[in-house]
Structure formats: C-alpha cells, structure tokens
Amino acid sequence: MRTANVSSLNERFRKAFLDELPERLEEIERMLLALERGGSPHDALADLYRSVHSIKGSAATFGQQILAAICHPFEEIIQDADQAETLPPSLVEVALGYLELLRHSVAEIKHGCENFDGTEKKLARLHERAFQQRFSVAIVANSRTLRQICCETAKAFDARVVEFEDSLNAMHRILGEPFHLVIVSSELYPMRGEALIASMKLSRRAQALKAVLVSSDRDKAGFVKRDVDPDFVVLRDTRFLSHLHDVIGEVYGAYGRSDKTTT
Known part of the structure; x- marks a missing residue:
C-alpha cells in the first residue's frame, strides 16, 4: 500500500473517531x-x-495527545474510587469536569486548533482538585523492579504515584500534570534520564519540580551543579534504599511546609 493511501486511510479513521466521540462522551x-x-x-x-x-487508546493512536492527557487522570480517579471502601462523594462532579474538558478539546480539534495551553491549564487545576493536592511522585524507569522499589518507598509518605516505562510518554504527562517529585533512572530509552531531567528543568511548566536521578555510576554523584542537573543523585549501592527514603522525605517535608503556608 502506498504511503499516500496509508495517510488517507489514517485520516479517514481519525475523522471517524472524532465524529463518533460526542456520542461516546454522552454515554459516559x-x-x-x-x-x-x-x-x-x-x-x-x-x-x-x-x-x-x-478513548485514550484511540486518541493516542490518532495523535490526539490532548485527549489522551485528559483520559490518563480520568482513568486514575476511577481506579482510586474502585479501590475505596465507599464511593468518594466528589467523584461524579470531578469526572464531569474531565468530561467537559474532553468535549471542549474535541470542538477545538475540529476547528483546527493546535495550541491547547488554555485546556492544559484547566487540566492542571482539575488535577489539583481531583487528587486534593496530594504529594505526587512520578517514577520513570525501564526496570520493573526499580519502579516497584521506588513506588513502595514513595507510598510510605502517602504519595500519589504514577509509574512510566517510556521516557517520552513520561515527559508529556509530567509537563502536563502537577507532580512534586520525579524519580528517573539514568538507564532509559529513547531519552536517557539525564536528558529527560534537563528537558523538564528547561520547561517553565516544571520549574518547581524536584528531580532525582538513580544511577549505578558513582561519577554521576558529582552532578547537581547546573540548573538543568537533577536536584539529587541516588546511587544504586548498599545505601540505596535508605538514601532514596531520605531524599523523598526531604522533598515531602518541603512540600508539607509549603502547603501549610498557602492554606
């Protein structure tokens, strides 16, 4: 099949997805x-x-990243509600907020909009409301074992934890959601951990984000000098678990003090 035909077919399926989406949102x-x-x-x-x-899977398939970005936390609040002993009283109201953002974004896409800064700001405010300004940690690592260790350590601080294996997917969500801390393995693909942290540090959206680089290379412990460097380097040695716990605790402590001063 020729490239032009593939492109035409993809565009036809993308249009069909967007055309049927209002009905699917009505059902939700x-x-x-x-x-x-x-x-x-x-x-x-x-x-x-x-x-x-x-909807999230189809949105990602057809390159509608703003729709996928809205669906990610929408899924998360549904999962949290399913695991709770009783249905959270604010669930439906917050879910309707995500639903309205999806509708608004579909209308913008159909009108040819390519800049979703306004929607992303609304999405960030909805995140804070949905997760009640919980201490939020992103973990980016190819190793399932490393993700599990970091996840369990972060949850000791009652953190909301989101795990990523792919660095590019992580980058998109971290810049669009209000995380307080990101823990990144140096051994990532396709973007190495140091490059991911530098990219986040250069973005105005993630200026307040604290970053931890996890590495087996002792020479990297000398980082933390430039603005684009990680705030902490935790080496995978005999002190790894205790050092990681201490670093998360330090960031959590600063988050708690900041939260008290703003209330």
Missing part, C-alpha cells in the same frame, strides 16, 4: 449520572473505566 455522562443514583458501584466503575480507556 449517562454512566456517571447512573453511578450517582446508586446501583452496583464496582460494575459501573468497571464499565466507566473501559470506556475512558478505549
């Missing part, structure tokens, strides 16, 4: 209103999650 709204009325929360949440997850 009906699910949310039914959830509010009662019934079986677990089954309703499972159906709701599948619907949002499906």
Whole structure:
C-alpha cells in the first residue's frame, strides 16, 4: 500500500473517531449520572473505566495527545474510587469536569486548533482538585523492579504515584500534570534520564519540580551543579534504599511546609 493511501486511510479513521466521540462522551455522562443514583458501584466503575480507556487508546493512536492527557487522570480517579471502601462523594462532579474538558478539546480539534495551553491549564487545576493536592511522585524507569522499589518507598509518605516505562510518554504527562517529585533512572530509552531531567528543568511548566536521578555510576554523584542537573543523585549501592527514603522525605517535608503556608 502506498504511503499516500496509508495517510488517507489514517485520516479517514481519525475523522471517524472524532465524529463518533460526542456520542461516546454522552454515554459516559449517562454512566456517571447512573453511578450517582446508586446501583452496583464496582460494575459501573468497571464499565466507566473501559470506556475512558478505549478513548485514550484511540486518541493516542490518532495523535490526539490532548485527549489522551485528559483520559490518563480520568482513568486514575476511577481506579482510586474502585479501590475505596465507599464511593468518594466528589467523584461524579470531578469526572464531569474531565468530561467537559474532553468535549471542549474535541470542538477545538475540529476547528483546527493546535495550541491547547488554555485546556492544559484547566487540566492542571482539575488535577489539583481531583487528587486534593496530594504529594505526587512520578517514577520513570525501564526496570520493573526499580519502579516497584521506588513506588513502595514513595507510598510510605502517602504519595500519589504514577509509574512510566517510556521516557517520552513520561515527559508529556509530567509537563502536563502537577507532580512534586520525579524519580528517573539514568538507564532509559529513547531519552536517557539525564536528558529527560534537563528537558523538564528547561520547561517553565516544571520549574518547581524536584528531580532525582538513580544511577549505578558513582561519577554521576558529582552532578547537581547546573540548573538543568537533577536536584539529587541516588546511587544504586548498599545505601540505596535508605538514601532514596531520605531524599523523598526531604522533598515531602518541603512540600508539607509549603502547603501549610498557602492554606
């Protein structure tokens, strides 16, 4: 099949996805209103999650990153609600906020909009409300074992933790969501950990973000000199767990003091 034909086919499927999306969003709204009325929360949440997850996958396939960025935290609040003992009273209201952002973004895309700064700002404010300004940690590592270790250590501080294996996917979400700390393995692909941290540090959206580089290379412990360097380097040696715990605790402590001064 010729490249032109592939491109034409992809555009046709993309248009079909956008055209049918309003109806799919209407169905999600009906699910949310039914959830509010009662019934079986677990089954309703499972159906709701599948619907949002499906839209996220299609959005990513057709290059609609703003839609995928909205669906990520939408999925997360559904999962959190499913794991809670009782349905959070604010779930439906916050979920409708994400739904409205999806509708607004679809309208912008259909009108040819390519700049979604306004939507991203609204999304960041909704994140803070959805997760009640919880201490949020992003973990970016190819190693499942390393992600698990970092995740368990961060959760000791009651942190909201989001894990990433792919550095480019991590970059997109970290710049679009209000994380307080990112823990990055040096051994990443396609963008190495040092490059990922430098890119985040250069962005105005992540200026307040603290970054930890995890490395086995002792020479990298001499970093933390330039503005684009990590704030901390944690070596994978015999002190790794205790050092990682101390660093997360230091950032968490600063986050707690800042939170108290703003309330």
